[in-house]
Every structure is written in structure tokens, then in C-alpha cells.
Amino acid sequence: MATDLDHCPSSLIDKFIEDRSSHLASSTLEFYRGKLHPFAVWCEKHQISDVREIQRANISAFLAFIKKGRSGAPRTLNSGGIKLFHQCLKTFFLYVGEECDTTSEWKNPVDGIKVKGSQAQTLEYSDTEVEQMFRTIDKGTNALLRLRNRAMLMVLLNSAVRASELLSMNVNDVGDKGRVMVTGKGSKQRVVTIGESGLEAVDCYLVERGNRGGALWQTFEGQRLTRDGLRSLFVRIESKHPEVFTDGLYAHRFRHTAITRLLRARVPLRSVQRYAGHSDPQTTLRYAQAIDADEAITAINDELY
Secondary structure (H helix, E strand, O other): OOOHHHHOHHHHHHHHHHHHOOOOOHHHHHHHHHHHHHHHHHHHHOOOOOHHHOOHHHHHHHHHHHHOOOOOOOOOOOHHHHHHHHHHHHHHHHHHHHHOOOOOOOOOOOOOOOOOOOHHHOOOOOHHHHHHHHHHHOOOOOHHHHHHHHHHHHHHHHHOOOHHHHHOOEHHHEOHHHEEEEEOHHHOEEEEEOHHHHHHHHHHHHHHHOOOOOEOOEOOOOOEOOHHHHHHHHHHHHHHOOOOOOOOOOHHHHHHHHHHHHHHOOOOHHHHHHHHOOOOHHHHHHHHHHOOHHHHHHHHOOOOO
16 A cells, blocks of 8 residues: 555655666766756655646746855856756656556646756757867976867767766777777767867877876876866866856767768768767758758758658
8 A cells, every 4th residue: 555655756756766766877867867856855845745736837836946046156047057957857757747646637747848948958069168168278387288178178069978977087098090999878989089179289288187098187196086076177177168158068068069060061961870879860860950951951861861
């Protein structure tokens, strides 16, 4: 028999994540935790103890609350950030409908709530933004970290890798002509290239570092750089020039930039799909929103079907 605890938001969120632990990557599970835990805290603060009692008005109130930005956030969340919370909540409440003993009148409270997506998620970084990134990094006082950070940005711009793929790279993964074997979602491997500029930047960094073993991206103390460390770098760059990075600075947008530029260069859609590690060509097709319609039609060139 189900108890009140079984329908408590925090308990059910834990169960939701646990049930997905067998088939989702750890980074995806952490993503869900990061988006759903604030909702559980918000529910507790507002004395909501049963997820089945949550209404559309509660979801709207939470999204309005989270939009203001949590403690320590540099600014309010943009539309893209709110969209991520919205999507996670919708998925979670689909789970609620499947797992909980609900009435026939119960409806997913997220249904009907419209959240505008962020253009930043479909547009590449502008030349102005890229130039400012490198100018800011080049002002660093530590030569090792300056060269490391420059190489990382170059690799992100050239390779279309995800943050997790970037951070898992080892020095000996970089092969002939800058080709790198990476392991993406679902443990699927693919080959990407860091380009000649990326290879040159990595070599300069490794020369300064003085060794060519272990993790490619290391801290000053020689430890593998973490996702928090990468994010900290982006925050520092962004905070120095908020007027330039109006949509924020984050790792996944480098991936959008690289993929969009491949499409603009008329690389066939199927080739870009394989290079990016997308299982569905429709995912790759979304990047064509960032370029003019005529360019998109030419780039796709009937490759989808």
C-alpha cells in the first residue's frame, strides 16, 4: 500500500532518478538532480507534500521563482535556462502519472505551460564573442593555465565535442593530424578532429606543461580538470565582459557553433550527424535554424531522406 511518503516530491524525485540509473549516463542523472532538487526544496517550503496535488499554477509559480536566479547566480536565468527546468519537470510528471495512484481527472500540471526557448542554444558564438574569449584568456598571468585555456577553447570550437567528451580526453588520445577518438552518449565512439589550430595550441600547452602523459586537461596541481573547473573558467570570462556575452558562456554552445559552421560549409547532413554523434538526423537538422533558409536547403541537399 502506498504511503504519504511515496508521494512526497523529494522522495519521488529520488525514485525517478534511481529508476533511470541503469540506462542513463551519470552526467544525465546529475542534470536531472540539478533541475529537480530545487523544485523539491520549493515544494517543501510551500508545504506541498503530495505531488498529485500540484497544479499548473504551482509549476508557473516555481518557474517564476527559479527565473530570478538562485543564490550565487550572476543574473536571472534566460529563456533557455527556464526551458531546461520546464522540460525536466514535464518528464518527471509523466513519471508521476505512470507510477502514482492518480485519479482519472489528474493531468500533467506542466502541460499547457509554454516556455520560450533561447536562441542562444541554436546560434553559434559570434566572431566578436570568440575574439573576446581569447583576448580575455591571453591576459592571464600564469603561462601554463593561459596556454591550457586557449587550447581548450580552440578544441571546443573545432571539434564539436560535448563537455564530458572534452574533459575525458587523455594526451595519448590525440592521434595523427589531430584526430581524437571520443566516447559519447550510450558509450558510442566516434572520431573527431581538433584541427590544425587546435593541434598547434595543444602542443604549445604540453610543451609548457613539460609532460605528455595522463589527462590532457589538467589543473595547475596536475589533477584532471573537472566540469566545475571548466564552468569556473567560463564564469570568469563572462563576468569580465557581460556586455559581450549577453546570453552567457557555456560549453554546449561551442558544440552548436562547430556543428552550425559545418552545415554552413555545405557538409552533407548525414556526415555532420555522424561527426556530432547524433543518433537522429532530426537533431542535427535543428542546427540549420541558425543559418539562412537558402543556406540550410543547400547544406541539407536532400540528405535527410
